[in-house]
Amino acid sequence: MTTALTVRTEELSVRFAGVPALDRLDLRLAPGKIHGLLGRNGSGKSTLAATLAGFRRPDAGRVLIEGGDLGAAQEPYENAIVTSRVGLIRESGDVPDSVPVKHAVRLAAALRPYWDADLAAELLDRFEIPLNKKIQKLSRGKKSALGVVLGLAGRAPLTIFDESYLGMDVPSRNLFYDMLLADYAEVPRTIVLSTHLVNEVSTMLEEVVILDKGRLVTQSPVDALRGRGASIVGPAAAVDEFTAGFTVLAEERLGGTKSTTVLGDLDPALLGQATAAGLEVGPVGLQDLFVHLTGAQS
Numbered sequence: 001m002t003t004a005l006t007v008r009t010e011e012l013s014v015r016f017a018g019v020p021a022l023d024r025l026d027l028r029l030a031p032g033k034i035h036g037l038l039g040r041n042g043s044g045k046s047t048l049a050a051t052l053a054g055f056r057r058p059d060a061g062r063v064l065i066e067g068g069d070l071g072a073a074q075e076p077y078e079n080a081i082v083t084s085r086v087g088l089i090r091e092s093g094d095v096p097d098s099v100p101v102k103h104a105v106r107l108a109a110a111l112r113p114y115w116d117a118d119l120a121a122e123l124l125d126r127f128e129i130p131l132n133k134k135i136q137k138l139s140r141g142k143k144s145a146l147g148v149v150l151g152l153a154g155r156a157p158l159t160i161f162d163e164s165y166l167g168m169d170v171p172s173r174n175l176f177y178d179m180l181l182a183d184y185a186e187v188p189r190t191i192v193l194s195t196h197l198v199n200e201v202s203t204m205l206e207e208v209v210i211l212d213k214g215r216l217v218t219q220s221p222v223d224a225l226r227g228r229g230a231s232i233v234g235p236a237a238a239v240d241e242f243t244a245g246f247t248v249l250a251e252e253r254l255g256g257t258k259s260t261t262v263l264g265d266l267d268p269a270l271l272g273q274a275t276a277a278g279l280e281v282g283p284v285g286l287q288d289l290f291v292h293l294t295g296a297q298s
């Protein structure tokens with residue numbers, strides 16, 4: 001039985017040639033949730049993922065992983081007990097690619113204490129990955145899919161997908177999201193999805209960590225983040241009048257109808273005004289907030 005792990009970082013810093021890739025991060029990833037690790041290119045997502053998985057030693061501060069069958073908090077670096085329970089799936093694959101797929105599957109089965117062979121067989125079949133083909137002969141998408149299969153079937157109590165599915169086409173990515181959600185419902189574990197495809201994963205996420213230039217921008221439950229703003233939809237003139245005093249994150253127009261995303265709290269009085277003006281008020285999109293918080297261009 002897999003048991004989810006809790007992750008904490010304390011003042012975690014990682015530097016390359018003196019330049020910080022992670023800068024004094026204090027995080028807590030609650031057990032048994034799907035966390036989005038979001039950030040623009042170079043914001044430190046891969047460095048954080050590798051450090052959580054024990055692939056990299058912090059330059060300062062520390063990573064602590066606890067709970068499940070690990071018990072008390074332990075640091076992952078050079079710790080075989082912890083690293084066998086943490087699955088990091090990167091696009092590079094991290095498997096020797098001169099061997100056939102079935103060898104990589106056997107190796108993963110031997111290394112992963114919670115490996116599920118039936119799930120692996122089902123996933124290899126669903127993603128149409130040929131068992132006898134050498135990994136180096138697989139297409140980029142199939143290589144990514146193999147990484148995803150090994151990551152899901154490993155059922156590691158902390159499983160981190162570091163943009164490992166980006167090489168896959170849309171139907172394959174959708175299959176990955178469906179299989180992840182189905183298996184997570186059956187065997188809860190702590191999942192981290194590192195990505196900049198915010199829209200694609202936003203409905204799956206329960207918690208979000210946003211990095212920018214190695215710093216923590218925010219860590220928050222998704223619902224709380226969505227509550228930081230609102231989208232106002234209705235006749236363009238009425239939307240413009242209502243949103244005049246707000247910080248606008250995004251605007252979209254279709255004929256006479258407009259949708260404007262604003263930052264700020266809409267109290268009941270304002271919500272009443274919006275309804276009276278014939279406007280619809282919805283939660284803010286995660287992508288719009290991400291763009292705003294990281295200064296990215298959509």
Ligand SMILES: Nc1ncnc2c1ncn2[C@@H]1O[C@H](COP(=O)(O)OP(=O)(O)OP(=O)(O)O)[C@@H](O)[C@H]1O
Nearest residue numbers: 016020021039040041042043044045046047048196
């Ligand atoms: N091995 C390395 N040597 C030197 N600098 C590195 C190394 N790995 C990462 N960096 C630097 O650390 C910073 C963070 O990189 P990182 O790969 O963690 O970001 P990321 O958010 O995963 O980016 P992306 O979305 O582009 O994959 C960047 O400035 C990058 O250039």
